[in-house]
Amino acid sequence: MAEGSKQLAENGGNRAFLYSSNTSSLAFPFPTFGTMKVYVKAGETLYIGSSAQGIGSGTINLRAPDGNTYTSGTSATVGLITNRSQELAGPQPNAGGYTPYTRLVTAAQAGIWEIDFIAPSNGNDPESNPVAIAANGNWVQPSGQYIAAFDISVRDASNSSFLTGRVFTNIFCGIISAYNGGFNAIMHILTKDGYKYDLDNNGQAGNGFSFFVNNKGFRNAGGTASYLSINSTNTPNVQDPRASDTQTDITDKIFFNAPAADLPATASTPGGGSTWLINPPFIPSISAISFTGNEGSVGKTGTSPLGGTISFTATSNGSYTIAIDIDHNGTFTDAIDRKLTGIANTGPNQVSWDGLDGLGNKVPAGTVSYTANITLLLYSAEVHFPFFDVERNVNGIKLTRTSGANSPDNTVYWDDSQLTISGTPSNPLQNLTGINSLINGHKWGSPTIDPNADIDFGNNKSIDTWSYVTSPPLTATVNFIVQEADLEVVNLTSNSTGGCVGQKVNYTILVKNNGPSDVNGAIFSFTFPNELSGLVVTSTQTAGTASVSAETTSANSYKATLNMTNGATRTFSITGTVTALPTSNDLSVTAAILRPADVTDPDATNPDGAIPSDPLAECNSSPSGNGCNNIKTNTLPLLAAPNAGPDQLVEVNTTATLTANTNGTWTQLGITPAIANINAPASATTTITGLTTIGTYNFVFTNTNGCADTVAVKAITANVSTPNIFTPNGDGKNDVYEIAGITLYPGSQFLVYNRWGNEVYRSENYANTWDGKGLAEGTYFYILNRKEKTGTITTFKGWIYLKR
Known part of the structure; x- marks a missing residue:
């Protein structure tokens, strides 16, 4: 042998x-x-x-x-x-x-x-x-x-x-050195999934040619089976038959005789690896069925423009039909029901659904689950025969599956529709329903007596023929919820139309879920500038059920997670202190509510597949366009804190001048000790007359934002009051010699003498500071040279008794 x-x-x-x-x-x-x-x-x-x-x-x-x-x-x-x-x-x-x-x-x-x-x-x-x-x-x-x-x-x-x-x-890889000959070898194919085929090359005529057997033929860019022949033999997208198998790309084994019955399931190979040999016939199955919204939520999605992905794992190639029961009537064939079809590949499969029904309309949100019915027709014993540079195959290969259900079976498939036609093409060019290879195999080209005639349909092309066993239909179902909620910031108001540095500002924000779906995990945010600090936030449920959790406050933002039933509202009260004047002199704050993942907000949904994180990006996205009801901004004009100037001491019946730091109005606070005259109440600077009564007059300056500051004007007598006794004994009472009103006369000289006429104290600008330090108890004499506002000097003399 x-x-x-x-x-x-x-x-x-x-x-x-x-x-x-x-x-x-x-x-x-x-x-x-x-x-x-x-x-x-x-x-x-x-x-x-x-x-x-x-x-x-x-x-x-x-x-x-x-x-x-x-x-x-x-x-x-x-x-x-x-x-x-x-x-x-x-x-x-x-x-x-x-x-x-x-x-x-x-x-x-x-x-x-x-x-x-x-x-x-x-x-x-x-x-x-x-x-x-x-x-x-x-x-x-x-x-x-x-x-x-x-x-x-x-x-x-x-x-x-x-x-x-x-x-x-x-x-x-072989050569017959002529284009008019034929290769008639009968080969025996063993597949990894335990099936056997006999391949009769039946006179295929390529001068030099290659062929092998695998489970995908030529692949798409994503690595799945393309089920197509291709125009070139140069670097085709096909599993290299010399390379080791992968989990999904298998090169089948070509035996010269029928595979021996005593071959093991696996055997060691040079280099320390192993390979498969005879395995029990494979039975296709489906597993890992799930529905995931486009933004990652399992079992949930939003209405269009969101949608979801139906996932399943297939153990072999095949086709799928997914029908969604849109009208919840238990059947999947109504016109409104949505049908998705396509090729199932070995391993994980993902089928996208755009949220539309069978009539092209948006599927409505609701609390009742939708059901998707998945039907798979999977292939076992799938084999592909890529032939390279075979100019003619005038008889067509004969392929017989010799094991498995309904064997022997001679059905083959091909699709040469993408090939440039030269010479005599295959007939039909596309066979996707299956033809008996013993009757009409995959034929192309015409016979020739010229051994050098290399121009025919298969010249420099890579042509695939395949076969498989179709399994009985496999079915599975998956349920999912469709959600939509129109979230809204109803209003954002402050307690003032203007403000000032140093002032507290209170904001009231009302948020609402207009439904129709409840929402869990909506994000409420309040953003504010650096000039607003010390934020205190409280909130109350004002309608329906609206709970708040996960509250955080950072340098410029407060955030909270909201769960809100359909129709629910919640009111936030936010207070902060203005610590500085913004560059723009405006204090702008923004309140926003952001939808959770896989819940469509009709006017604020960005269908990019990313989990929502930016309210503005959701608000201004297509298809809804710019603008939405999810965001409100409040701008409060600010001014510097008003300053009415320092308190003043003046003589009765004289004029005082008040000067503030900005525009505004002056008013008198109260009517005591008397009603004064504010001569220019709407100016930053004004004179005050009518100070006819001794006492403290209080005046309020209010700027254009309504912020106020108070200044006191104390009116005193014009006479000098010089007491005849003071008691500098350290008890905190009458410890210095105080001449009432002397501070109104800066530059006034004060001299003290003992009874022998000796000077014991002198001040050139007396400010009520003499405490008799170092002097014995007794009688002393003073001279006060008061400097008048006109610059003249008025002299006062008298005696003082210093008592310890």
């Missing part, structure tokens, strides 16, 4: 020489050194041969699962297959067989061996291309990068027989 080129050539047609090089081309976008793989158990022996052994660089390299490597070297006999008879006979001890290169497999080497069949040359010289021959003819081994014959045979541990169904490859 033998496994390799013998099977490729046993059904007639032309011989396909194995391409062995690391040089890529249009026909060989994924080149290998003729790499084949074989599963071997401990104690079994590998028998290997090649028509290139010992010719030029021709040799055979082996990699074992334990990391050891081996080579057949340069022998021109051991491992050399010289002719068709030896290819058919297989390795010795078979009669007439070739002399094999052998390796006994140890316990540590059980698993998958990789074997490279190295060609005589790694070049790309057309002179070294093979001569086209019949599959069953003798060959002349080319001197270049092609191998006419190769074989891997497994001898059982008892050395009594050869075993089959062990050898496979991930990709076959």
Whole structure:
């Protein structure tokens, strides 16, 4: 027995020489050194041969699962297959067989061996291309990068027989050296999900060509199956068959004989990894079904322009239909019900819903859940056959699924509608409903007798044919709530139309949920400038149920979380003190209410998918446009604190002058000790007359914002009152000699003498500070030279008794 080129050539047609090089081309976008793989158990022996052994660089390299490597070297006999008879006979001890290169497999080497069949040359010289021959003819081994014959045979541990169904490859790269020949090999495909196919190449005619089998064919940019053929062979978006499988991208295995029944589920590979072999047939399923609003809420979303995503995980590719029961009547086929359809891919799937019904109208909010019914038609045993640079496939491949439900099945699919038409295209160009490949396989191109006629429909293109088993419908449901609430800042008022630095300002804000949905987690915010400090916030529920939580106050903002039933209102009272005058002289504050995620506010919803965080961005977004009822601003004109000037001491029946720091009006506070005359009440500076009675007159200056300051004018007698006794004994009473009214006469001189006429005290600007320090108790004499406002001097004399 033998496994390799013998099977490729046993059904007639032309011989396909194995391409062995690391040089890529249009026909060989994924080149290998003729790499084949074989599963071997401990104690079994590998028998290997090649028509290139010992010719030029021709040799055979082996990699074992334990990391050891081996080579057949340069022998021109051991491992050399010289002719068709030896290819058919297989390795010795078979009669007439070739002399094999052998390796006994140890316990540590059980698993998958990789074997490279190295060609005589790694070049790309057309002179070294093979001569086209019949599959069953003798060959002349080319001197270049092609191998006419190769074989891997497994001898059982008892050395009594050869075993089959062990050898496979991930990709076959071959050349028949003519465009009018045909490749007739029958290959056996094993899928990871446990299904088997027989592939009859049925005369496909590409001079140099590659093909492999995977679960997606050519992919979209996002990595999902495109179910399309493509116009080029240059860097196609397809899983590299030489690379390891991923969780979602699988390269199926191409066997030369039907896979052996005793293959394990997994086996070790060189480099310390592993690969799959035979698995039980896979049964598709659906899981992880959920609905998430566009802004992240599970089971909830807002009305349009918001919407949501229905998610599910599929274990294989297929198609989905999602129907939403808009009218809540238990059926999903009414005109108003919304239907979403598309391709389901292996792994997580997300289907977007825009919040509209089947008639294109906005689905209303409510407290009753909507139900979405998900129906999946998933594929198992999905296989794709990407063929590269196959100019003609005039008979169409024959594909038969040999395992699984309803087998044998010969249905194939294709879609060549994206290809540029040259030569004879496939007919039909698009087959998405399935055609029996035994009756009308995937055919393209026309027969030719010219071996050099390379121009036809498949030239330099990558053409995909696929098949699968459709599972019985899988169904699941998911429920979700649709929410909408018109949130409003009804008003924002202050206790004043103007204010001043140093003044307290109180704001009253009324917020409301106009419904129709209740809301949980709406954010109320009050923003204010640095010049307003010491904020005190209280709030009360004024209608419905409206609770507040998570209150925080930062340098310029107060925030709270609101839960509000439909129709509820809450009133906030906010007080602060103006500490400085803003640059603009205006104190501007803003109150806003921001919707929670996945609750549509009709005039304040930004459908960008981000969780709402900025009331203004929500307010001014499309489709509602600029402006909304969620934000109110209050601007309070401010002035500096009024200053009526310092208190004054004046003589009765004289004139006082009052000067304030800004515009405003003067008024007298009270009518005692008498009603004075304010001569310019509407000016910053005014004179006051009518101070006819001794006492303190109080005047109020009020600026244009209504802020006030008070100044006192004390009217005293014009006479000098000089007491004859004072008692500087430290009891805090009468400890200094006080001349009433002397401060009205700055520059007045005060002199004190003892009874012998000696001066004991002098002040050139007396201010009621003499305390008799250092003087004995007794009688003293004074002279007061009072300096009048005219500059003249009036002299007063008298005596003082200093009593301790």
